[in-house]
Amino acid sequence: MAAMQEPDPIDPHLEARFLLRASRVASLATLAAGQPHVALVTPAVLPDLSVLLLLSTLSAHTRQLADDPLCALLVSGPATTANPQTAPRLSLTGRAARCTEPWAKPHFLAIHPYAALYADFGDFSIWRIALTGAHFVGGFARAARLDLARFIPDEPARLAVEQAAMGVIAHCNNDHAAAMDAIAVQQGQNGAGWKMVNIDVDGFDLAHKETVIRVPFAAPVAGVDELRGAIIRLARAASPLTDRG
Missing domain, CATH: 3.20.180.10 (PNP-oxidase-like)
Structure with missing residues (x-):
């Protein structure tokens, strides 16, 4: 009798994509004179998976991005057990630039409506991170370097x-x-x-x-x-x- 075939696991590219789109908070890594810096940010994901952030020039990470656009983001989901390493997480690398497109702020505020309280302050602006790499861990011992061509939507x-x-x-x-x-x-x-x-x-x-x-x-x-x-x-x-x- 032939052995029963196990179902194919979820494609990590899709699993990672769904995790990113659902994420409302992230850790942003920037560089300051060669030294790493990490800050909490609130992402809003665009249809092409590039990421919008609403940032203030009063924040160190915003000034660091202005000096060096290379950055990384980390988003994660809930752990499935008491072990935090069972949580799915996605690390993204990219390049950040200010985004002045008229649709950018409305898109961000649709995902983070509370930010309307301060979004029009003079020190705030929208930044867009274009992705250059992605690494997904779907849980304990489930790691994969993602192919951007498969990760980004058709x-x-x-x-x-x-x-x-x-x-x-x-x-x-x-x-x-x-x-x-x-x-x-x-x-x-x-x-x-x-x-x-x-x-x-x-x-x-x-x-x-x-x-x-x-x-x-x-x-x-x-x-x-x-x-x-x-x-x-x-x-x-x-x-x-x-x-x-």
Whole structure:
């Protein structure tokens, strides 16, 4: 009798990508005259996986990035046992630069709405980290150097979803508000009035006041048709009574 074949493990590239998109806090490593420096930051991930940060020139790490754009980020998830080493974590290397694109601050504030209190202060600006490398540890003894070509989303799919994003978000919020609430409840949240504020090939973000949660798809979508199907499946799973139109 042939031995039963074990199922393939989760692709670490996708596992790492989903972890990054869900991360709301990170450690930022910078260089100061050749010496390392680490600071806590709040990332907002773009569809192409580059990372936005809202930084103040009053902070040492911001001045260090202005002198040397090379940096690293560390994000992590919850440990599965009492041993902290069972937590998944992702180390990223990249180059940081100020980002003055008009969409940058709104995107950041959609993920971190509380930051609106100080985002317009004169010393704050948006920085964007373009990734140059990634190393993922999925838990104890599960380490992998990631191939950026496999880690970063497929460009045609990403662009298709980006182009449709505003319309999809408006449709979900205006015509399927109950479904958004049901999905949030299934994710362990309470209350009504949840709004979709961001969407990409891997999932979307729902916000209620200053709380923002990540809702992942079962797998990345390859285009707009798959995007709609993924949202419908989540809505149906969250509530059998959800309007399926």
